[in-house]
Amino acid sequence: MIISSRKNPAVSFYRELGKERKTREREGLFVIEGVKLCIEALRAGLTITSAMVTETAAKKYPEAFSEISAEFEPVIITDDIGSYISDTKTPQGFFFIAEMIGRRERKVNADNGRFIILDGLQDSGNIGTIIRTCDALGTDGLILSPGCADIYSPKVVRSAMGSLFRLPFEVTELVPKIKEMRNSGITVYAAMPDKNAQSIDEAKLPGNCAVIIGNEGNGVSPEVINSADGNIYIPIEHAESLNAATAAAIFCNEMRKTKHS
Structure with missing residues (x-):
């Protein structure tokens, strides 16, 4: 299944987390975008609660997509949805939601x-x-x-x-x-x-x-x-x-x- 609707709950939630500090603080979650950052977060042992990857990115970065897929099944989204939820002008198509590091008592x-x-x-x-x-x-x-x-x-x-x-x-x-x-x-x-x-x-x-x-x-x-x-x-x-x-x-x-x- 490929998500193509901007009204999809997972899409709306990611976008709200990216834009609203109150939502991040309430949920104890934050967003990570970009192939390098997502892979670094995965290797650093962060708790990833959601992963979305665009169709194009899955093909463009096969090694990163395989590494993520070995841990959990990412949700595939259209390129339009990737642009819609992205915080950058040229999105790479990798999007994570992770638990705040502070919630892991890393003081x-x-x-x-x-x-x-x-x-x-x-x-x-x-x-x-x-x-x-x-x-x-x-x-x-x-x-x-x-x-x-x-x-x-x-x-x-x-x-x-x-x-x-x-x-x-x-x-x-x-x-x-x-x-x-x-x-x-x-x-x-x-x-x-x-x-x-x-x-x-x-x-x-x-x-x-x-x-x-x-x-x-x-x-x-x-x-x-x-x-x-x-x-x-x-x-x-x-x-x-x-x-x-x-x-x-x-x-x-x-x-x-x-x-x-």
Whole structure:
């Protein structure tokens, strides 16, 4: 059977999950799109509750289709339905629904290590890029405030390029979490474009530390700044400030140097 109706319940449910954060949170599910991401999710051991593949994609990517089919029987959909539910302009025709990783109690172990903390970031592309950077540079985990953009939105999932399935992360209130981290011996810095703060060159980030990256427009919130050990900044020459993802990458690289020193 091939699904060709846009009114099919499975099609409607996938589309709603992709568009509505409230639905994702209520159901504890999120969508994954693209042949590479779907295969990575499968290999990472995520719980896949539904798989849909277009007729064209099944023929174009036979190895991926065979790997998925070995685990469960994917539902075949028309190319029109694939375009209808896709979040991209050029869909590859592979669509999963998976259980949220957080439902599997994959929380950050913040007793020791190097961490990035996000306070109110709203740009989904920034968050996805930061997840990918943390994974690539060996950061031990990512902590997000509830005010951040949804980590399970299609754009975050896509821009994280599979790193979301590997990197430990936690969405939680920051002030009590930072207190817990400091009590465990983690030194926590709030990043800000303020030359009265300590320069990243002078700070020499310790082995156990965390850096807070603030909202793109307003920076780190005052109550979160007050909960940190101190403030830190990246010296720049001409621009007023750095993109949040760029700043996070610089801090992650500094942490990596400490890790391997």
